[in-house]
Amino acid sequence: MNRVDGYGRIDRSRTLRFTFDGTVYTGHPGDTLASALLAHGVRVVGSSIKLGRPRGITAAWNDDATGLVQIEEPFPEPMLLASTVELTDGLVAGGVNGQGRLATVADTARYDRRHTHCDTLVVGAGPAGLLAARTAARRGERVVLVDDRREAGGSLAPTDRIDGRAAHRFVADVVAELAGYTDVLHLQRTTAFGHYDDGFVLALQRRTDHLGSDAPGHLSRQRVHRIRARRTVVAAGAHERPVAFADNDRPGIMLASAGREYLLRYGVLVGREVAVFTTDDAAYAAAADLAGAGARVTLFDARTTTPAHWTRACTDTGVTVRAGTVVTGTEAGPDGAVTAVRTGPAPGGDPAGGTTTPCDTLLVSGGWTPAAHLFSHIRGTLVFDDALGAFRPGGAVAGTEVIGAANGTLDLAGCLAEGAGAQAPSVAPEPERVPTLVTWWTPGDPARQFVDLARDATVADITRALDAGMRSVEHVKRYTTIGTAHDQGRTSGMIAAGITAELLGRSAGDLGTTTFRPPYVPVAFGALAGRERGDLFDPVRTTAVHPWHVAHGAVFEDVGQWKRPRYFPRPGEDMDTAVLRECAAARRDVAIMDGSTLGKIDVQGPDAGEFLDRVYTNMMSSLRVGRVRYGVMCGNDGMVGDDGTVLRLAEDHYLLTTTTGGAATVLGHLEDWLQTEWPHLRVHLTSVTEHWAVFPVVGPRSRELLRQVFPDLDASNDAFGFMSWQDTALDGVPVRLARISFSGELAYEVNVDSRYGLALWERLVAAGAHLGITPYGTETMHVLRAEKGFPIIGQDTDGTVTPHDLGMSWVVSAKKDDFVGKRSFARPENNDPQRKHLVGLLPTDAATRLPEGAQIVEFAADGTLPPPPVPMLGHITSSYLSAELDRPFALALVKGGRARIGEVVHVPHEGSLVAAEITGHVLVDPEGARRDG
Amino acid sequence: MTAETRPLRPAHPLESWEPAFAALTREVAAQGGDLVLEPAPQARATDLRLDPAGPARPAVAAALGAGLPTHPNTWTATDDGEIVWLGPDEWLVTSRYARPDAAEPALRPLVAGHGGAAVDVTGQRVALRLRGRLARELLALGCALDLHPSAFPGGHCAQTLLGQAGVLLLALGDGDDYLIHVRSSFAGYLAEWLLDAATEFRGAAPAAGT
Amino acid sequence: MQLIDCPWCGPREELEFHYGGQAHVSYPPDPQALTDEQWGHFVFFRDNPKGPFPERWVHGAGCRRWFNAVRDTRTHEFLAVYPIGAARPGVPGGDA
Numbered sequence A: 001m002n003r004v005d006g007y008g009r010i011d012r013s014r015t016l017r018f019t020f021d022g023t024v025y026t027g028h029p030g031d032t033l034a035s036a037l038l039a040h041g042v043r044v045v046g047s048s049i050k051l052g053r054p055r056g057i058t059a060a061w062n063d064d065a066t067g068l069v070q071i072e073e074p075f076p077e078p079m080l081l082a083s084t085v086e087l088t089d090g091l092v093a094g095g096v097n098g099q100g101r102l103a104t105v106a107d108t109a110r111y112d113r114r115h116t117h118c119d120t121l122v123v124g125a126g127p128a129g130l131l132a133a134r135t136a137a138r139r140g141e142r143v144v145l146v147d148d149r150r151e152a153g154g155s156l157a158p159t160d161r162i163d164g165r166a167a168h169r170f171v172a173d174v175v176a177e178l179a180g181y182t183d184v185l186h187l188q189r190t191t192a193f194g195h196y197d198d199g200f201v202l203a204l205q206r207r208t209d210h211l212g213s214d215a216p217g218h219l220s221r222q223r224v225h226r227i228r229a230r231r232t233v234v235a236a237g238a239h240e241r242p243v244a245f246a247d248n249d250r251p252g253i254m255l256a257s258a259g260r261e262y263l264l265r266y267g268v269l270v271g272r273e274v275a276v277f278t279t280d281d282a283a284y285a286a287a288a289d290l291a292g293a294g295a296r297v298t299l300f301d302a303r304t305t306t307p308a309h310w311t312r313a314c315t316d317t318g319v320t321v322r323a324g325t326v327v328t329g330t331e332a333g334p335d336g337a338v339t340a341v342r343t344g345p346a347p348g349g350d351p352a353g354g355t356t357t358p359c360d361t362l363l364v365s366g367g368w369t370p371a372a373h374l375f376s377h378i379r380g381t382l383v384f385d386d387a388l389g390a391f392r393p394g395g396a397v398a399g400t401e402v403i404g405a406a407n408g409t410l411d412l413a414g415c416l417a418e419g420a421g422a423q424a425p426s427v428a429p430e431p432e433r434v435p436t437l438v439t440w441w442t443p444g445d446p447a448r449q450f451v452d453l454a455r456d457a458t459v460a461d462i463t464r465a466l467d468a469g470m471r472s473v474e475h476v477k478r479y480t481t482i483g484t485a486h487d488q489g490r491t492s493g494m495i496a497a498g499i500t501a502e503l504l505g506r507s508a509g510d511l512g513t514t515t516f517r518p519p520y521v522p523v524a525f526g527a528l529a530g531r532e533r534g535d536l537f538d539p540v541r542t543t544a545v546h547p548w549h550v551a552h553g554a555v556f557e558d559v560g561q562w563k564r565p566r567y568f569p570r571p572g573e574d575m576d577t578a579v580l581r582e583c584a585a586a587r588r589d590v591a592i593m594d595g596s597t598l599g600k601i602d603v604q605g606p607d608a609g610e611f612l613d614r615v616y617t618n619m620m621s622s623l624r625v626g627r628v629r630y631g632v633m634c635g636n637d638g639m640v641g642d643d644g645t646v647l648r649l650a651e652d653h654y655l656l657t658t659t660t661g662g663a664a665t666v667l668g669h670l671e672d673w674l675q676t677e678w679p680h681l682r683v684h685l686t687s688v689t690e691h692w693a694v695f696p697v698v699g700p701r702s703r704e705l706l707r708q709v710f711p712d713l714d715a716s717n718d719a720f721g722f723m724s725w726q727d728t729a730l731d732g733v734p735v736r737l738a739r740i741s742f743s744g745e746l747a748y749e750v751n752v753d754s755r756y757g758l759a760l761w762e763r764l765v766a767a768g769a770h771l772g773i774t775p776y777g778t779e780t781m782h783v784l785r786a787e788k789g790f791p792i793i794g795q796d797t798d799g800t801v802t803p804h805d806l807g808m809s810w811v812v813s814a815k816k817d818d819f820v821g822k823r824s825f826a827r828p829e830n831n832d833p834q835r836k837h838l839v840g841l842l843p844t845d846a847a848t849r850l851p852e853g854a855q856i857v858e859f860a861a862d863g864t865l866p867p868p869p870v871p872m873l874g875h876i877t878s879s880y881l882s883a884e885l886d887r888p889f890a891l892a893l894v895k896g897g898r899a900r901i902g903e904v905v906h907v908p909h910e911g912s913l914v915a916a917e918i919t920g921h922v923l924v925d926p927e928g929a930r931r932d933g
Numbered sequence B: 001m002t003a004e005t006r007p008l009r010p011a012h013p014l015e016s017w018e019p020a021f022a023a024l025t026r027e028v029a030a031q032g033g034d035l036v037l038e039p040a041p042q043a044r045a046t047d048l049r050l051d052p053a054g055p056a057r058p059a060v061a062a063a064l065g066a067g068l069p070t071h072p073n074t075w076t077a078t079d080d081g082e083i084v085w086l087g088p089d090e091w092l093v094t095s096r097y098a099r100p101d102a103a104e105p106a107l108r109p110l111v112a113g114h115g116g117a118a119v120d121v122t123g124q125r126v127a128l129r130l131r132g133r134l135a136r137e138l139l140a141l142g143c144a145l146d147l148h149p150s151a152f153p154g155g156h157c158a159q160t161l162l163g164q165a166g167v168l169l170l171a172l173g174d175g176d177d178y179l180i181h182v183r184s185s186f187a188g189y190l191a192e193w194l195l196d197a198a199t200e201f202r203g204a205a206p207a208a209g210t
Numbered sequence C: 001m002q003l004i005d006c007p008w009c010g011p012r013e014e015l016e017f018h019y020g021g022q023a024h025v026s027y028p029p030d031p032q033a034l035t036d037e038q039w040g041h042f043v044f045f046r047d048n049p050k051g052p053f054p055e056r057w058v059h060g061a062g063c064r065r066w067f068n069a070v071r072d073t074r075t076h077e078f079l080a081v082y083p084i085g086a087a088r089p090g091v092p093g094g095d096a
């Protein structure tokens, strides 16, 4: 047991049990999985992804490159860092050997997002960030303070003192003060992982992970805060850098600050025989603390001059300090963990420094790299600081400040001053420092000098990239994959850049660094999805009659976001049977559908007719009040964009319908023309899609039903002709009827304020019972219209089809000087006789239903395809069984199709060629005899 | 009476959600929380278009007994409803008692001669009332606007997104009382979204900072 | 998530807006008078500069109003918003 009494901020009065790789261990609240494992002497956690080398824990937080674990309980989750998993009772985990494994069952946890606004966002609750937050709060600002650890305080040690008090006491006071402000939101366990334009920062809050199986189900497990800040203060600290030396990846080797943190935060002494390899001062504190807790420590400093204060502090606790010495390699025991370090003389150091020193732990410090990620995300420029041996923020980004260690300020007094300015509390003066000796790697076998431990990428890999001609760090990164693992190069990025620069004989500042991109830490897809999963993945739109459809067993189809009944099966019916029955009812008796999803646009104003003349291909200003006209809209390119009907309600008042999917697009298209090209036209457009419920009542007996339900109505053909509309009322509720037919049958569209939609639908269905009224869905609607050759825009067209291609030249006005698309109809490309035309297609066996999307090729008498590339004549756009024709039929776009009517073509289908005859596209009632009943 | 003869009555698209809304209010109250979600009574609604600098505006204001707000994203109260800014020449006029003088047939003559328009949009939207101390927190889970009373006090409104639904959001009070208009077809989605988001408040509140 | 400053509603998240392509490309007064090439150029060709670019935007999820903006295509930064019909404003760093 490596737990040391008197150290750590864990709750030793409570014991947590957990399982790792099948063994049951114990820990305490406040532990991470890593600290609890280290407390039990577990040093080998898993193995590396490419080389299968044993790997352990190298850090105490998210800069660990290797300590990856697979969580099994409370819920399977792959590739988490043991150093960031808070220990919970009952946790079951194992080391990752190679890759992690996703859960095979759905995650039942909740995830959400929250929009958060503030004047000042502070990222990081270390000494600098805490004071920055306090300063802003005292100014009366709305403040958000986020920090990724369990507790505020950053890297402050128990021995640090601020304002004459223990640092942690000071931290507690600031936290308490912040809690007293109504408009301060202080979130721990919250990692700002992306910084975007206009003060937008995404932060992941781990709300219940630390509660393990006690996590309450009503709270989201993780929450993405979408923070919009006027000012962002990045106080995210710095990452300690390793040094690359041979076999630097062995378990038992970790960052010096991590060794110290395991002792001070968790009460875990990571080793008894500890070697420390450093190139700067900070590791001395680690050496002294570990020695003070009972370890035998030897410190190798690459510098020939060691810091006087720290050298004394170390020797006082029994640490052996060896100056001018670097670690060049390590040795391992049977489990792969480190057992000794080999050292050698540093440049200018003691030539006799080469020796082997036994140890069970090696702590490494190559200096500090500012965590400037959130500054870099928004194009903040990083400049190389020779003294730090690292890139730090340079230049300015409006609205963003970087303070403390993230800004390259490593001393406590400096951090406090950057957080609080003149209000900064007092601290004891720092001992005199000896400059960092920037050291990327030491002499040794480059193939064993690991740069990115997570990727098994070595100095030799960088050499290989350079030999292959790479010269930019961005290229080297992609060639070697250094910095692309879970830690995104937190520890490896700087030394990779430094080694590359040195190998190229350039300065690191001159070579530059890779650009940091979000996310700063891995974020679960569940957290990013938030509430937008399952039923809430995409909005579901329903009509007023939806409850009736559900109650009557409708099978729904998604049309855009709408749920539309596709068909209403009776017991035992499949779709084909139901649709044949529904079609027959519409052609022989009466049938009703819910057409409320059609887009509807109210058009008012003295110039309404003029406006519609410009946007439809046909004339709308000549439409008489009381009448209805079918219309097609094209784009400037002359391609059909949408179609629908136009009702003229008054001289200056029209009502348009659009396709269900086209409603928003068409309104946007019309507003575009109106607002940007023709603002002088006095016209107003208003969506009334949901105001009106619309029910097509279709079939030879529809007139009978309408007469019965609306006794005031004169439904005779003379009084109420095809393509006209009339207003009537039922129980005092206004109802608009329009004789519009999308099936070729006698048909009416019944329109009513959608609040009355369900009641009117029920009235119509009840009244039509004795006529055998049949509710039908979109599938039957499609069959009925296809039999009549009416295209569905977006199904039979794809943005490359003109009205002429559809055989609808009649809908294109020759009288109008101009309308949107007209000029394009004169382009030679649009008059090519080989354009694809909409035609009918009848499989000659009268039995095969050809799939929509199937290709059409020339007929081949020998039944084989010509050698590829096979010339394509077109494709099938719609295909159905027809009750009326008693056979399958299709609509298709075929090159020069109208000139080929009567010819037979082939359709490859399920391994054979199906012969089909090209026909006109109107297959039922081509003379239009049925529409008047 | 059979369906064939039952008089036509208007239905509220959120009628069937009322028990779930009531249960939410109860469960939140049991935790000491304060959140009331309910369908707002249906109101006659008219989309009104007119030139704010033209002669129609005073005539309409006289008819409605309240001025048309010209400051973007604000609304004014009438005796039984609201006049809501939708655009520089567009307003939504609501009337809970379906006053004839606030309806399309009465308003259109006042504006049509001056290039304006009036459209009955009563069935186009449905409204939800959301109030209580937790109302703003609930909206923050799905609305990107800053709803802090200093930025969105009573009298303000916005056409924006809540969850993935377009809404017209009215602040009735300073941070604890909202009216949410949503297109009728999205009402079920929005109700489900609100109930799901409010799950947060059905149990014990999290410790500070979570 | 960028903010776009609707001239009416103020700053809103970009997903409330739709892009409408290059601004100041007016519909020809008499399309029939154009050659096929001229018409084709109007319909299919737009500029694609690196730097400030005048664009059309509509606040689709808000007030439904179209407006123009100058945006720097290198940084996405909106340098100016201005009404439809107004001349393109000069912007710092712009070539107008």
Ligand SMILES: [Zn+2]
Pocket (backbone or CB within 6 Å): C006, C007, C008, C009, C010, C059, C062, C063, C064, C065
């Ligand atoms: Zn707007």
